[in-house]
Amino acid sequence: MDLAQFDLPRYLSMLPLFQEMKPPELQRLGQGSRLRQLARGDEVFHIGEQCNEFHVTVSGQIKLFAISPAGQEKIIEIVGPGNSFAEALMFTDKPYFINAQALTDTLLLSVSKQSVLQEIETDPRFCMRMLAGLSRRLHGLVNDVQAYALHSGVERVIGYLMRDLPDGGKGGAEDELAQRVTLPVSKAAIASRLSMTPEYFSRVLHELEAKGLIVIDKRDIHIPDPQRLTGYPLR
Structure with a gap:
């Protein structure tokens, strides 16, 4: 894919988090974003690295995982197209506590923390949409814990x-x-x-x-x- 031809504001407008934003806002957010083509096995981030952005899987699959002291890998989540991750951690000013890696050839969008904070200051409704997205993710993780314990x-x-x-x-x-x-x-x-x-x-x-x-x-x-x-x- 020719990343130079990718219409980033248009893609952002189709995501639930950004679909109510106006064209100038989308343009600003796009300027604070970057696209990367990842091959299978490429690292997105690792434990201890500073979190200054959150990510959206445009195409492909990203795995979020941890490594046990015995060296065993545990996949926490598989993030498919149109889904985002690392939003909550971005606001904590703490480093990543899990790893992220491409499971397949992947196109990844990363949105900078600075751009997000700017839009939150401009439009509080954007903050509410982010909170709604974080709540959905938390609900999904709680359901996972219940499934592991009860099913x-x-x-x-x-x-x-x-x-x-x-x-x-x-x-x-x-x-x-x-x-x-x-x-x-x-x-x-x-x-x-x-x-x-x-x-x-x-x-x-x-x-x-x-x-x-x-x-x-x-x-x-x-x-x-x-x-x-x-x-x-x-x-």
Whole structure:
């Protein structure tokens, strides 16, 4: 992609956080932003580095992760297109306490703290939108903790497969038709995100396939009956 041809203000206007901003505001914010093309494995930031910006995944996948004292990697979040990260930390004046790395070839937008503070001073509504975005992220992290503590491995895998389907697979007649989910990253990365070993994750997938609830075709997971899959742990 030719980054020089990328319409940064237009892209910013399509993000929920910035969609109510006026063209001059978007232009100012764009001037305080930068685009980077990352290859798989490229680092975005690491623990201890000062946080002076927040980031938006334009395309690709970014993993946020920590390393245990034993050297084991734990993926905290996988950030896909249109989603942002590191907003809260940017306001604390503290360094990053997790690492971020590209899981796939990625186009990343980084917005400087200085530009954000300038817009907050100009328009308090922008601050409210940022708070709303941070609240949604916190809510998602709380849901993750609940899932890890209260849900079985099978339930966590099913929840992951169902999350991108219309209404979580609980919709009307049209949503009851067969659906397909494409795993965006490796099974090992998804397993880490779900606090499972790769072996256990694969075992759960094959259990669901043996029950006729899914059909595995490499990274494509076909779901013949979403509602039946959702109800499986309860049966």
